Amino acid sequence: MSGAVTTVVQAKIFTDHTGAAAHVPVLLTENGVVGPLLDYMLRLAGRSRAWQRNLLRAVRLLLDYGVANRGSFASERELFASFVERLYGGTVGEDGCDASGLYWRPMRWTQANALLHVLAEFTAHLAQERGFFLARLGERYAPVGPRHGERDSRQSGPRAGVGQPAP
Numbered sequence: 344m345s346g347a348v349t350t351v352v353q354a355k356i357f358t359d360h361t362g363a364a365a366h367v368p369v370l371l372t373e374n375g376v377v378g379p380l381l382d383y384m385l386r387l388a389g390r391s392r393a394w395q396r397n398l399l400r401a402v403r404l405l406l407d408y409g410v411a412n413r414g415s416f417a418s419e420r421e422l423f424a425s426f427v428e429r430l431y432g433g434t435v436g437e438d439g440c441d442a443s444g445l446y447w448r449p450m451r452w453t454q455a456n457a458l459l460h461v462l463a464e465f466t467a468h469l470a471q472e473r474g475f476f477l478a479r480l481g482e483r484y485a486p487v488g489p490r491h492g493e494r495d496s497r498q499s500g501p502r503a504g505v506g507q508p509a510p
Contacts (some may be wrong), residue, residue, distance in 0.1 A: 346373060349403045349411045368399055370404065383468055394461065399442060401462040401483075404430070411443040430455040 353368040354376075367384050370377040380402055384395060408426045416422040433449040435441045450458075 349406050351399050368395055369401055370399055379469055383465055397457055398461045400467060401458040405443060411445050
């Protein structure tokens with residue numbers, strides 16, 4: 344199994360028809376842009392570059408971990424608990440092998456805590472705004488559909504088609 348299944352690129356995002364663009368880092372998977380993360384980053388575009396890097400790194404690590412360990416956990420809660428353990432302890436066994444292919448070294452507590460903090464904020468936002476956690480890691484990363492009365496921004500609008508896989 345290979346390690347990373349995600350990559351980060353800089354994107355120029357048009358949010359309306361004025362021609363003004365936001366320049367933000369975007370997380371890509373084999374299925375395209377991680378839309379909920381992009382929306383969250385655009386909403387909080389005034390945050391520091393360090394915050395953006397931490398958030399992207401945290402989500403990227405979680406997605407990579409979920410894909411590398413697909414089918415290993417009965418619930419998202421179990422996956423997340425194991426992910427936290429691997430952040431602190433690394434993924435390489437005492438024998439020097441790592442069947443996941445991630446080969447993560449243990450993180451310092453301060454570094455892991457910073458990543459977990461921004462990840463907790465992001466997942467709380469997802470739960471509140473979209474009603475889901477990081478379901479179906481490595482698969483199509485999008486909510487089932489808009490909540491009652493909301494417009495599905497994946498279908499139309501100025502950002503439609505910007506790195507988004509077709510529904």
